Amino acid sequence: xxxxxxxxxxxxxTPVLAVKGLGVDFFVDGSWYPAAAxxxxxxxxxxxLAIVGESGSGKSQSSLALLGLLPANGRARGSAKLGExxxxxxxxxxxxxxxxxxxxxxxxxxxTALNPVYTVGFQIVETIRTHFNVGPxxxxxxxxELLRLVExxxxxxxxxxxxxxxxxxxxxxxxxxxxxxCDPKLLVADEPTTAxxxxxxxxxxxxxxxxxxxxxxxxxxxxxDMGVVADMADTIMVMKDGHVVERGxxxxxxxxxxxxxxxxxxxxxxxxxxxxxxxxxxxxxxPAAVVDHEIVLEAKDMVIEYPARRRQxxxxxxxxxxxxxxxxxxxxxVGESGSGKTTIGRAVVGLLPxxxxxxxxxxxxMVGVSPKKxxxxxxxxxxxxxxxxxxxxxxxxxxxxxxxxxxxxxGIKGKALSNEVERLLDQVELPRAMRNRYPHxxxxxxxxxxxxxxxxxxxxxxLVADEPTSALDVSVQAKVLDLFKDLQxxxxxxxxxxxxDLAVVEMLSDHIAVMHQGRLVEVGPTEQIIHAPxxxxxxxxxxxxxxxxxxxxxxxxxxxxxxxxxxxxxxDAEEAAQVDAIGRSQxxxxxxxxxxxxxxxxx
Numbered sequence: 221x222x223x224x225x226x227x228x229x230x231x232x233x234t235p236v237l238a239v240k241g242l243g244v245d246f247f248v249d250g251s252w253y254p255a256a257a258x259x260x261x262x263x264x265x266x267x268x269l270a271i272v273g274e275s276g277s278g279k280s281q282s283s284l285a286l287l288g289l290l291p292a293n294g295r296a297r298g299s300a301k302l303g304e305x306x307x308x309x310x311x312x313x314x315x316x317x318x319x320x321x322x323x324x325x326x327x328x329x330x331x332t333a334l335n336p337v338y339t340v341g342f343q344i345v346e347t348i349r350t351h352f353n354v355g356p357x358x359x360x361x362x363x364x365e366l367l368r369l370v371e372x373x374x375x376x377x378x379x380x381x382x383x384x385x386x387x388x389x390x391x392x393x394x395x396x397x398x399x400x401x402c403d404p405k406l407l408v409a410d411e412p413t414t415a416x417x418x419x420x421x422x423x424x425x426x427x428x429x430x431x432x433x434x435x436x437x438x439x440x441x442x443x444x445d446m447g448v449v450a451d452m453a454d455t456i457m458v459m460k461d462g463h464v465v466e467r468g469x470x471x472x473x474x475x476x477x478x479x480x481x482x483x484x485x486x487x488x489x490x491x492x493x494x495x496x497x498x499x500x501x502x503x504x505x506x507p508a509a510v511v512d513h514e515i516v517l518e519a520k521d522m523v524i525e526y527p528a529r530r531r532q533x534x535x536x537x538x539x540x541x542x543x544x545x546x547x548x549x550x551x552x553x554v555g556e557s558g559s560g561k562t563t564i565g566r567a568v569v570g571l572l573p574x575x576x577x578x579x580x581x582x583x584x585x586m587v588g589v590s591p592k593k594x595x596x597x598x599x600x601x602x603x604x605x606x607x608x609x610x611x612x613x614x615x616x617x618x619x620x621x622x623x624x625x626x627x628x629x630x631g632i633k634g635k636a637l638s639n640e641v642e643r644l645l646d647q648v649e650l651p652r653a654m655r656n657r658y659p660h661x662x663x664x665x666x667x668x669x670x671x672x673x674x675x676x677x678x679x680x681x682x683l684v685a686d687e688p689t690s691a692l693d694v695s696v697q698a699k700v701l702d703l704f705k706d707l708q709x710x711x712x713x714x715x716x717x718x719x720x721d722l723a724v725v726e727m728l729s730d731h732i733a734v735m736h737q738g739r740l741v742e743v744g745p746t747e748q749i750i751h752a753p754x755x756x757x758x759x760x761x762x763x764x765x766x767x768x769x770x771x772x773x774x775x776x777x778x779x780x781x782x783x784x785x786x787x788x789x790x791x792d793a794e795e796a797a798q799v800d801a802i803g804r805s806q807x808x809x810x811x812x813x814x815x816x817x818x819x820x821x822x823x
Contacts, residue, residue, distance in 0.1 A: 235262040236438040241298035256282040265436040273459035275665025321351040324399040328411040329609040330391035334383040340394040341379030366397035389557020417720035422764040447766030488698040490723035517545035523576035539738040552725035555735030565684040602680035606687040608667035612659040619655030644673040
């Protein structure tokens with residue numbers, strides 16, 4: 221079957237980046253341990269190279285080595301030439317002129333990559349003024365253009381926002397804007413769409429494709445999302461345990477994978493709408509001991525507002541939302557970044573106050589609840605945070621982080637606590653030896669698994685999972701999802717599963733609720749939402765989901781573009797009708813005024 225011209229790349233001229241025999245080692249406990257070895261490839265202008273593999277396979281470290289960003293105990297060897305300049309061994313002062321200007325990087329975790337004490341606008345302006353001789357006003361104008369380009373709402377206001385004041389997806393978009401500020405020759409995108417919902421992800425991928433053609437930039441795409449790979453990649457390099465096990469064009473790797481690991485990787489990818497069995501999954505996951513199906517979470521016309529501050533008005537993040545969740549059920553909560561889904565999750569665990577309406581969680585009324593009443597609720601409600609890097613205490617080894625809830629709520633200590641920590645590490649597929657490591661010593665996927673182990677330590681009645689698999693590669697994701705199903709079958713907890721990955725939501729959920737701009741636009745059984753969505757927004761959301769097939773993905777992209785054009789025409793027609801109605805109303809008012817001004821003798 222013929223593929224699009226976008227997937228047929230022909231290498232011409234001198235490579236932008238030539239990597240030969242690249243290796244990365246880390247010095248730990250008196251010995252050098254290899255993280256990546258003997259990596260070689262050429263990357264040409266306009267080419268997208270996707271590097272895929274499990275968390276810890278060396279794909280991120282091999283790319284960080286290009287920019288001299290390895291930690292103090294790391295070293296790079298071999299060769300990596302940007303044009304004619306050797307990057308490996310280049311001085312830090314010389315690398316400062318390369319970073320941002322010629323090579324930009326989009327990091328995996330925006331909360332830890334952005335400086336928390338500066339506004340996002342200041343950080344983008346700093347990048348621009350470091351490399352170009354422009355004044356503050358022109359740099360600010362360019363920064364606002366970039367924020368608008370990556371679809372951040374109200375860019376003029378968000379320019380002065382700090383990273384913690386943005387949602388996860390908005391932080392990711394701000395970092396992408398910073399990376400694109402100088403139109404780099406080479407863009408290293410390390411999980412660039414991890415925290416993004418599918419509609420914004422589609423826009424970001426479109427933006428990256430535009431950069432690729434507009435300035436002929438080369439892109440290294442590091443990701444575990446095979447749908448994104450199918451949408452973007454010309455060439456694919458598969459890594460395992462620090463080595464390249466397979467490479468080829470997108471059509472070759474997806475169409476006929478040769479290495480057994482690549483075959484397992486592709487088999488583990490969930491396909492939207494073809495889950496062999498959402499029904500089968502739910503039957504297997506349904507807890508046999510639960511027959512009462514009691515409601516453990518109920519919201520009625522719930523309103524959550526962020527209070528007014530200085531000149532900013534109060535912001536209504538959740539507007540009159542109603543839903544219920546029964547014991548043993550999984551409800552998928554989906555929607556764009558900033559739609560209010562994470563806000564709902566935080567309100568459920570008591571991290572945000574409910575402004576209006578009603579919210580009951582495990583028989584506790586959350587409206588006006590006191591901190592004293594919240595404390596006993598903590599052991600009944602667990603949460604997996606979206607950003608594992610910032611949710612774990614950097615000063616505690618991960619074993620202590622996992623064991624802390626058990627010690628505080630159950631008083632478990634000593635050998636019993638150690639055994640529980642090891643059991644939880646086993647459940648999330650982490651070696652027990654990792655219990656003494658600190659969060660910065662783990663990969664993004666490993667940190668996410670630590671967060672999951674911590675949230676499950678108290679065997680909660682309700683689990684709020686906020687993007688729990690966003691940082692996981694597909695093979696580990698499959699294991700974690702199996703773990704979720706097994707634990708639910710054993711304990712029968714209810715789960716509010718917040719995610720932008722609709723294929724994962726389809727696999728796990730009994731019901732799906734769709735959020736848009738703080739409102740619940742559609743809610744229903746999983747099959748109905750996936751196969752027969754009623755709301756136009758839900759239809760656009762499903763059309764934006766990338767699938768791990770280059771040919772099918774091209775068709776889906778064209779379908780989505782057609783839906784967006786149709787939606788734009790509807791909006792234009794509505795605006796024209798509104799303008800016409802306003803014009804007629806104003807004309808009528810002017811006519812009445814004229815009649816009022818006519819002297820009585822002339823009437």
